[in-house]
Amino acid sequence: MSKILDAFLNENLQNLRDQGLYNEIDAVEGANGPVITINGKQLINLSSNNYLGLATNEELKQVAKDAIDRYGVGAGAVxxxxxxxxxxxxxxxxxxEFKGTEAAISYQSGFNCNMAAISAVMDKNDAILSDQLNHASIIDGCRLSKAKIIAYNHSDMEDLRAKAKEAKESGLYNKIMVITDGVFSMDGDIAKLPEIVEIAKEFDLITYxxxxxxxxxxxxxxxxxxxxxxxxxIDFQIGTLSKAIGVVGGYVAGKKNLIDWLKVRSRPFLFSxxxxxxxxxxxxxALQMIMDSTELHDKLWENGDYLKAxxxxxxxxIGASETPITPCIIGDEKLTQTFSRRLVEEGVYAKAIVFPTVPKGTGRVRNMPIASHTKEMLDNALAIYEKVGKELGVI
Known part of the structure; x- marks a missing residue:
């Protein structure tokens, strides 16, 4: 290895460890369900995005096996x-049909969607109004487009309106897009979409x-x-197929002409x-199951409300979450890491989330209850939270 590269890596890795920002990756032994096994120890799993429990659903496993038998393990081409x-x-x-649009296009991941769709439509002559707490894939997709990125304060509609007005009246941009997460993954709050649509109509913004x-x-x-x-x-509806849907991939849904354009101009679709x-x-x-019944959805929310309370x-x-995503905001990064480790030692897997995923000083343990958790599991988790919280002076 190059000496300069070796020195760079060692110095910066140690800096991350010293600040409590180094992320240790744990290998799950077996399926990612309501209870997981790591290093031979069973843990109540509160860190999965598998909201509806579909990642381990028996019917979906059989459907996948049948498809492999007929079509093979890979698609074989772009x-x-x-x-x-x-x-x-x-x-x-x-x-x-699921999203209520004319058409849709599928991609290999949700991250790919944002890399693909934004840069296929926006360019250096355009501007993008982006919520300050948007996901990293949105930020990277905006950067790739080379459009002017104008961040607005998180869910601050007055700030969005002012910046939209300024961008529109400047006459500098051919197109202006407003882009937001629907649910913000670190805090669990929901975007103010009705107000965003109102502002978009006023200033002729593309909505994403x-x-x-x-x-x-x-x-x-x-x-x-x-x-x-x-x-x-909404012009662009983006989503992942690896969270509540339980599998992998992503999609963009919208008007047919938008989807036709993405099929000929979005690079992850063309080259992967x-x-x-x-x-x-x-x-x-999985999509059909969600459309046919709200049973899993309702159980998810029941569990989310129970844990949150x-x-x-x-x-x-727990911040201002409006969804089952429930952060326990600790603040200090090292304390957050310690808190998470103690939870694991006591039997709960809830991962520490620190900078750069969230701003410095807002470290948290993010809890993701899923539909397949039982009340007994959640009660056990709460008892462990109480023990560790009191031990570390968090509560």
Whole structure:
């Protein structure tokens, strides 16, 4: 290895460890369900995005196996050559039905969606109004587009309106987009989409909602745009298929001409092999299950409300979450890391989230209850939170 590279890596890795910012990666031994095994120890799992428990659903596992037997383990090509199977077409039809749009396009990940869609439409002659707490994939997608990025204060509609007005009246930009998460993953709050749409209409802004943590969770499962009844008002509906849907991948849903454009101009679609057949079949069935019944959705919210009430009663700072995502905000990064380690030692897996994922001084342990947690599991988790919280002086 180059000496200068070796010195750079060693110095900076040690700096991260000293500040409590180095993330240790744990290997899960077996399935990622309500209880997981790490280093031979069973832990109540409060760190999974598997909101509806579908990642381990028996029906979806069988659907994936059947698809593999018929189609193979891989698509074999990019979508624009011969990697588009009839499975992909059916999935995109189901996604459009699920999101209430004319059409949809699927990608290999939710991160890919934001890298693909923003840069396919926006360029150096445009501007993007972006919520300050938007996900890293949105930030990177905006940067890739080379558009002027104008951050507005988190969910501050007065600031958004002022910056939209300034950008529009400047005459400097061909197109202006406003982009926001539907559900903000670190705090669990919901974007003010009705107000955003109102401002967008006033200043002719393109509207873009990344609903990675809303699809399957809000709007009786159909997402945050559906929650507000704004399917006809949002230009881009983005989401992941790896969280509540339980598999892997992402999608963009919108007008047919938008989807047609993304199929010929979005680089991850053009230059990356298609999602595997087994995954596509499982995703399609998962979407149908969510559309057919709200049972899993309702159980998720019941569990989320129960855990949230319990943590709040114990005295933890859970912020202003409006969804099952429930942060316990600790603040200091090293204390946050210690808190998370003690939870694991006592039997709860709840990962520390620190800078750069959240601003410095706002370290937290983020809790993600899922539909397949039992009340007994949540009670046990709350008892452990109380013990560790008192021990470390957090409560």
């Amino acid at each position: 979508r624009t050559i011969n990697g588009t199977m009839d499975l992909h077409v059916k999935l995109e039809e189901k996604l459009a 909602v990344d609903d990675a943590h809303g699809s399957g969770v809000t709007g009786k499962g159909k997402g945050t745009v559906k929650h507000f009844g704004l399917e006809k008002e 092999t298609a999602v595997t057949p087994g995954d596509v079949a499982a995703i399609t069935r 319990g943590l709040k009663k114990l005295g933890f700072n």
